[in-house]
Amino acid sequence: MRHGPDIAPIAAIIGDPARAAMLVALMDGRALTAGELAHEAGVTPQTASGHLNKMTDAGLLVVRKQGRHRYVALAGDEVGQVLEALMGVAAATGHGRTRTGPKEPALRAARVCYDHLAGEQAVALLRGLIDQGAILDHGDTLELTDMGTARFAAFGIDLAILRKSRRPVCRACLDWSERRFHLGGSLGAAVLTQIYAKGWAKREDGSRVVTFTDQGMQAFSDAFGIN
Amino acid sequence: MRHGPDIAPIAAIIGDPARAAMLVALMDGRALTAGELAHEAGVTPQTASGHLNKMTDAGLLVVRKQGRHRYVALAGDEVGQVLEALMGVAAATGHGRTRTGPKEPALRAARVCYDHLAGEQAVALLRGLIDQGAILDHGDTLELTDMGTARFAAFGIDLAILRKSRRPVCRACLDWSERRFHLGGSLGAAVLTQIYAKGWAKREDGSRVVTFTDQGMQAFSDAFGIN
DNA sequence: GGAATGCTTCGGCCCAGACCGAAACTTTAG
DNA sequence: CTAAAGTTTCGGTCTGGGCCGAAGCATTCC
Structure with a gap:
């Protein structure tokens, strides 16, 4: 000490x-x-x-x-991040049968991480946003471009409101099942809220699993240029 | 559970x-x-x-x-990351007198994080590398460009050797005093080794503080385009 | 009003585990 | 070979804290 x-x-x-x-x-x-x-x-x-x-x-x-x-x-999301980090170590050092992540495929595909989306879909989302040039990753924090701001406005998210909060708008959150980053921060939370609002997906009761509808998945992929 | x-x-x-x-x-x-x-x-x-x-x-x-x-x-550095994350929460939630980071200015300026450099200097280093185009941040992991590989070769680091290890070469490590990312991974470790080898800085005994010499600081800034 | 629900405080039980003294084991030094 | 240093194993003590039963407040419902 x-x-x-x-x-x-x-x-x-x-x-x-x-x-x-x-x-x-x-x-x-x-x-x-x-x-x-x-x-x-x-x-x-x-x-x-x-x-x-x-x-x-x-x-x-x-x-x-x-x-x-x-x-x-x-x-706060800092607490959630520590918990995810601990899960990472617990999974990595866990006595032999090292499972890379959640067992249930549904949980691996899309789940809630504190208040934003995690899992394969979330990783693909961030990748798509970067490929499109909506987000630049500038080393210390993710940076939203003007083009990105416009895109999110069309998606129904008003960045001006998010920026008023002290909470970081863009945050790279490490996904312990995918071992890659996904989008956190207030923007990540807003995206998830909009996904619910648009009816593209809903949360399973008593679980962290997020289930997309077929049309929702299609609209989600189209909106963010995934594959 | x-x-x-x-x-x-x-x-x-x-x-x-x-x-x-x-x-x-x-x-x-x-x-x-x-x-x-x-x-x-x-x-x-x-x-x-x-x-x-x-x-x-x-x-x-x-x-x-x-x-x-x-x-x-x-x-491994995963363990170090958990410890740093816990320090972040402990500092943030610590009964009232929330200090943003280490008290000693020297510790805040440059210190060792597991096996690579942390603190103001480390954050400036990564920023400089990105500005120079030596490193691209591609969302999930930092990506070394060909130009960056050549630059590090001139600095005395052979990337081919680093890539043979299973450890990630580039890794964004969150600095709990600066609240920004700095360069971790095997490349971050190699950079610190070279800084020692070149005599630009040395570690204080019994402490995490890293002290740069005057010429060392100058050479370090020149080499990585800081400010 | 009385009754049910949700939560908290109090008191006491009990056990995991942190700690050290003593002694054994291993490697280096002389 | 003896001595010393570093580390480990064993045995025993003791305290911190997790747990529940019982009882006490709130709040809402009927």
Whole structure:
């Protein structure tokens, strides 16, 4: 502990099986109630309550009380990124039977990563945007071109609004199943929102899987120049 | 625990203060002996031995026995990336006094990240390489151009050798003090090696700080088109 | 109003695991 | 060969913390 922040307390919090299960359950970006998380982790509500207190105190979660429910969500996409990174190491170092990613093919194809799209489709999306010249990757951050801004405006996303937030608009997020980058940040979140709004895809209940309709997949590919 | 690898055991291992101290001490990329790590973590050798066994079993460390010493190093740059990511969250969520990065200005300017350069200088380096057209950022990975290959050859780095290893040559590594990307991978490591070899800079003992000489800084800036 | 639901606090049990002392083992030094 | 240094294994102690039962607040429903 010569310098830099102390990572042990944070890692210790993630290191408990019940808490890790809760965090993973929250990785789809939804806000869940304390009771749902207790069931998810396989512990009683009073045990879960203690865990949630610890995680909010540590700044990993944010809470919103609403009626008699307590809705909990990940505190930010930074937390989600750490969880994905840990999954990468856990998968790589996992005792022998190293599976490259999720078992279910559906999960590998398209899933939710915190609040944006991940998986094969997401990787293809970013690749298509770069090939089209809508996004430049300038080393430190992804950079949206004017052409890209216009394209997203046509897609129904107003970049001016996104830029007002402190959250980075474009962010390269490492996909632990594909081992490639996909589009994160507020723009990545907005794209997923639009995909839902247009009815191209919907989220499977109780899972991170995102299922595209046939027409949705076609429209998605056309819109972003995939293959 | 619906799907995906189990992150709790890995996080639990990092979550112990003594083990976290050892891992952080190893982040400068050197291989340290078991005794040195015991001292670093403030525990007795026999306690450290147990910790090292756990971490090697988990795949976080690699060991090389040499004489009566046991040299230990991080198992790969993936592990280093997780540690840096955890530092980012620990710094961001750390009780109020959020410092953006290392306190010491020297540490912020240039330091070692696993086995390559990090800090302001490293970020400037990658920026310069991209501006020069030596490296293209193609979304998923950084891509070295032919021009870049020639430039590095002139710098004394043989890319053909680097490409033989399974380790990625170019890798974008997120700098937790600068919050920007710098050059990692085997090429990043080779650059740092050459900087040492040319006498442009040297590592401070017992610290991650890298100190450039005046001429070294000048030569470094000239070589990579910084500012 | 009473009853049900969701969540929290309190108290106590219990176990994993971090720690060290002592001693053995291995390699280098003299 | 003896001595010393580095490391490991064994045995035992002890504390931190995860867990649940019971009870106590809120909020909503009837």
